[in-house]
Amino acid sequence: MGLRDRHRGARAHRRPRLLGDLSAAERAARTDRADALCARAYADAGGPDVGTALVAVGGYGRRELAPYSDLDVLLVHDPDVDPAAVAELLWYPLWDSGAKLDHAVRSTEETMAAAGGDLKVALGLLDLRHLAGDSNLTLRLRTWVFAEWRRTARERLPELRRLTRARHELVGELAHLSVPDLKESEGGLRDAVVLKALVATWLVDVAHTDLDLARRALLDVRDHVHDLAGRATDRVAPEAWDGLAQRTGAADAVAAQVHVRDLGRRIDHISRTTWRRVDAVLAQERVPTRPRRPALERVAPGVALAAGEIVLEASARPAHDPVLVLRAAAEAAERDVLLAPATAARLARESADLPVPWPEEARQALVRLLASGRGLLDVWSTLEETGVVARLLPEWARIRNLPHASAIHRFTVDRHVVETCIEAGALIRNVARPDVLMVAALLHDIGKGGLTEHSVAGEPIAREVATRIGFAPDEVDLVGDLVRWHLLLSETATTRDPDDPATVEAVAERITSPETLSLLVALTEADARAASAKAWSTWRAGLVRHLARRTLATLLARASGASAPRVPDSEVPLPADVREGVVEIEVSEVADGSRVTAVALDRKGVLADVAAALAVQKVAVRGARAWLQDSYAVSVWETAASGIDAAVLRQQVAAIVEGRLDPRERIARQVRSRRAPSVVVRPEASTTATVLEVRTDDRPGVVAMVCRTLAELDVSVRSAHISTLGPQAVDVFYVQEESAGALSEARAAQAAHHVREVLAGTVET
Known part of the structure; x- marks a missing residue:
């Protein structure tokens, strides 16, 4: 371990946060303290005033330090300057202060090369800010960074688009995640940074006021999350919502969630709108000059298409045309183009209220909007953000x-x-x-x-x-x-x-x-x-x-006036070589799993044996049906698994039947549950069978355990229907006496009691 690593490791456990109240003013004060710390360390290290500079990048460069943020710094120097002596002394005071550093040393040429080869480095340098040393060098580097970003924007933005989409797919949307990531999720702080980079290309612009308000509010939330957790984190754990509610003035944890999700939606809406405009710009051929005013194509009364966005014609009068807002929205959604935010805001502000009941044109426009497909998503978001949905x-x-x-x-x-x-x-x-x-x-x-x-x-x-x-x-x-x-x-x-x-x-x-x-x-x-x-x-x-x-x-x-039609009994081809005690197994692949068909001479417990063999292989059963076909017991199992080996399954069933394999203990371990099971008789559900509804944690083996318990009571399972609602399984069993027919009330209560007792024995304590 090197000296630097020993310093970092020894202080990691006692690193204090960068103290300060959780507000924009305190973020600025926190950054000022960090700036003073860095400037003092640079001076103490003998950093020169010419040829070398210490600069902040990333979130530190944006002056957005949270209580436990890293200090992202770069020691940059001219190619003919050797910064080794300064670098050797510079970092120790910063480590000793308890700050966590993300640092690098590069020449200006190396910095330019790194930015040209790594998009993330280029994005970080867009927030470059001078801390100490040669301010002219910082200015030169910053000027080059922005000039190069604008020069190469058309070539680099497709890559940025791919990276952004990949991050969204991996992390999810801030507005919808159960454990939201304030930074990396769609609509999070990373998207706000990307939007700033898009504006820096000079190809597009954004609604700066709306973005800045949402970004600052989300930074406040992140500050609270850091402070509550006592460490650097961007994820809001479920237990943090009550604390966030108290700190943000929200009525309760649910209101705090709504507040954070709404911030994510606003940033996401601006991001989606801006990326659509970027896509439109990139789709255009480069021409030396462009017409100063885009051509308007009339697409509906009062509505026009201009530069890939739906806008209003000059003659449009929203105050006298209450259907105009729905007409414009439907056109945008059907064409999968932007409803220009300024247009939506004007419609929200000036549109007359629709009469009640709505005229037929308004209802048809609403249906067109709703049926437009994927184009609906962004248009509806725009209508929400501008208050149109609230009015309609x-x-x-x-x-x-x-x-x-x-x-x-x-x-x-x-x-x-x-x-x-x-x-x-x-x-x-x-x-x-x-x-x-x-x-x-x-x-x-x-x-x-x-x-x-x-x-x-x-x-x-x-x-x-x-x-x-x-x-x-x-x-x-x-x-x-x-x-x-x-x-x-x-x-x-x-x-x-x-x-x-x-x-x-x-x-x-x-x-x-x-x-x-x-x-x-x-x-x-x-x-x-x-x-x-x-x-x-x-x-x-x-x-x-x-x-x-x-x-x-x-x-x-x-x-x-006819009687209800009779549904013929299900039939499957019966294997010619089925012998007493032998269960024939066939497996067929379906689109999202496998179908297992088991056939055997009818006997007590055959369904339980097949269910046990599936449980031993940890195959999740989604549904099962069983019936008598001539003298054979037939069962068909729908499973979520693929690649089930019929031969292996056949061998396991045979081992269970012959007593060479007792799966009960293994199944009991699989079925271990955190909550007490519920077993209820549903007498209204069938006149020909007794229906048992079992609710328990979703675990492989529940079907096997229930079938075995019922078989030991001489109760036949006619069919099983398995449904998963989140972490809970709702398994419904249609059962009959061995001689056929529904169970008596006493027998049904006995069966429910035994199943409940068996499953309750697997509850974790």
């Missing part, structure tokens, strides 16, 4: 920046709603009423944020909004029904047996027309796709569509 849809305030309670969701509620509209826009050709679908997508989660179940709370709000925007009474009923039952198909298909007549009847009682059912299928898909990739797997899609087909058949039969 006051109810939006209920869900703006509202976090989702379910871990399966990747966005806040409001962003999820916009993503649902985008997904629904791709499905409008599948339904007879695209307008109803799009408005239902916009309003499906409007009831969230209260104590009442959100689909119940949302229905009257949706009906009120649908009436206000001009839908007829029957259309209002459609929107209301879709909002009320938007979870019906997904929840029923994944937790109930779609082939059980009671399941279909339960859906058909609530969804009474084929038109509503068609719209609900599309809304269910859009809602799931917008939540996360896992929420609309091939398996879930198949279950929902199968249930919808069954329900449609029932509705059509009712309309014609």
Whole structure:
């Protein structure tokens, strides 16, 4: 270990923060103290006044030191100057002060070469600030840095765009992360730095006031986070929100989260807008001169396209044309271009209120906007930031920046709603009423944020909004029904047996027309796709569509006066060589996992044996169905795993059947849970079987343990339906007596009690 490393290691544990109150003034004072420290160290090291300079770069160069920030410094010198003696003495006083250094020594030529070869170095040098030594050298270097950045901007900005996108994909969005990163996430402080670099190219400009206010507020939050954590960190841990609420004056932790997420949204909106303008500039050919005024292309009454942005015609009068704002927004979204922020601000400021009910043109423009696809995202963000959404849809305030309670969701509620509209826009050709679908997508989660179940709370709000925007009474009923039952198909298909007549009847009682059912299928898909990739797997899609087909058949039969159609029993080809005690296994790959089919002569416990073998391999089971086919027991297992070896699985099942492998202890370890399980009998769910609903931590092996317990009670599992809601598994088992038929009330209670006891024995203590 060298002397420098020994100094750094010995002081790391007692390094004090750069003290100061958490405010812009104290950040400046904190930086002034650091500047004085660096200048004194340079002087004490005998640093010359000519040919060498100590400069600050990065966040220190911007005077944005947080309580535990590093000091990013560069000792730069002319090529004919040897700075070794100064460098040898310079760093020790800074280490001894407790400051954490990120430092380098380079000549001006080396600095230029480093900036030319490394984009991150170039960005850091854009914030270069003189600390000590030769101020003329600093000025020369700074002048060169900016001149070179502007000269090479067109060549370097595509790389900066790729780096920015990669960071966003890796870290996520500040407005939606459960543990937000104030610096690296999309809409974070790093994006504010990138925006400053974009402005320095002289190719684009930004809304400086809005950006500076949001950036300073986010810097204040980071200062609080440092102070609360007692160390340098950019991530806001869940336990920090209460402290942030107290320090920022927010009402509570939720209000503090909303404040931080709103700052991220503002920076992200400015960033998206600016990058669109950069893309437009880069797409243009270089010409010596450009027309001073861009050509206007009229695209709708009062609306024009200019330089890749939607603006207003000179003759437009928002105060006399209340539909103009929706017309302009729809044009921008459909063309996937910017709704110029200045235009949106003017529309928000000058537009007349729409009459109630809205005229047909306004409603059609809203539907066009919602169905425009990916172009909706940036346009809706602009409408939000300028206050247009608040005027058109006051109810939006209920869900703006509202976090989702379910871990399966990747966005806040409001962003999820916009993503649902985008997904629904791709499905409008599948339904007879695209307008109803799009408005239902916009309003499906409007009831969230209260104590009442959100689909119940949302229905009257949706009906009120649908009436206000001009839908007829029957259309209002459609929107209301879709909002009320938007979870019906997904929840029923994944937790109930779609082939059980009671399941279909339960859906058909609530969804009474084929038109509503068609719209609900599309809304269910859009809602799931917008939540996360896992929420609309091939398996879930198949279950929902199968249930919808069954329900449609029932509705059509009712309309014609016929009895409900009989669904034929499922059949699979039976292996010719199945012998007593032998379980034949086949594995087939599906789009997002595998399907395992097991066939054996019917006997007690065969389903439990297959489930145990899957659990031993730690295969996550998403769903299972079992039935008798002639004298054979057939089970089909939907799994999330791929590459399952049928031969290995067959061998493990045989070892379990023959007693050579006892998987119970291994499965019990896998199933260990943090929370007590819930096991409930659902008598209303079926007339031909008894339904047990098991809720516990999502772990491989739960299905195996439940099946084994029921087999020991001489209870047959007809089918199992597995659904994951964040960290919790909801597993539903349709069970019957060995002789077929639902369990008696006493037997059902006994089965539930035994399953509960077995699972409770795995709860961590």
